[in-house]
Amino acid sequence: MGGGEGFRVVAGVDGSELSPFVLEWAFGEARLRRGQVRVVTAWAFPPVTVGMEGLIREPDIFPQVARRLQKEALKRVDSEGVQVTGDVIQGNSAAVLLRAAEDADLLVVGSRGLGGFTGLLLGSVSGQVLHHAPCPVLVVRGRSRASGKE
Template identity: 55%
Template sequence: MKMGASAFLIVVGLDGSELSFGALKWAVEEARLRQGAVRAVTAWHYPPVPSSVEDAGPNDALHYFQRMQSEALETVDSQGLEISAVLVRDLPARALLDAAKDADLLVVGSRGHGGFAGLLLGSVTNQVAHHAPCPVLVFRAAG
């Protein structure tokens, strides 16, 4: 265990997709079984654009992701469990890999909001599965 002798840390990627909500619920239940903690990470990234265009977007995106993350965390039973929320403006894979540096497990959905729904793994999931500093669990929908 990297966080301390008494805490098994699970980092979970939360992007607003149904699979990320499922991953969050799974992570909370696993952390409860292990008497651990959960760190929910939400990241977003804008490609470089002229500042006049970007100036209108980041606050809207920030508020959207804050609201989404807060609403998602309200859906899980966190009673007796330490759950921290991290919101970062960065490439999602980089943000997850950074957040997982001291984690015992990284949990991500098999696909997020990317445009290629037919893929078995999304690009962020693929990147973290290959580069994570800890074991990775890829959450898939039942069925």
């Protein structure tokens, strides 16, 4: 967990509709504990099979899009009074977040991100970090579409 530099919160942001809620919780906890927030966005090249290599014409677009998504999510929340850093890291989302959480006191993630299985109760990344994180994990859920409740 974090050293003597104050309470450290890592927030996983992927540009999904839960990203602003993840950041609100992360900044709220950091304010309460006089801590800091490290916003982490993971990105990876899409899987490519034989014969599809030519589809990725601009490989630099992936980290650029990840940076833009992180920046847009940060614009939507109040970070005043909290030291914040942002990292955009290539790799599997769960692995990137677990590495980032190695010196954290809290890891905040959404319950579902941009993956294709939106009907699952808990996403694969949040499930993996819950089971393997070296610190407490806060999983932020969105509002129910049917009831409008959280």
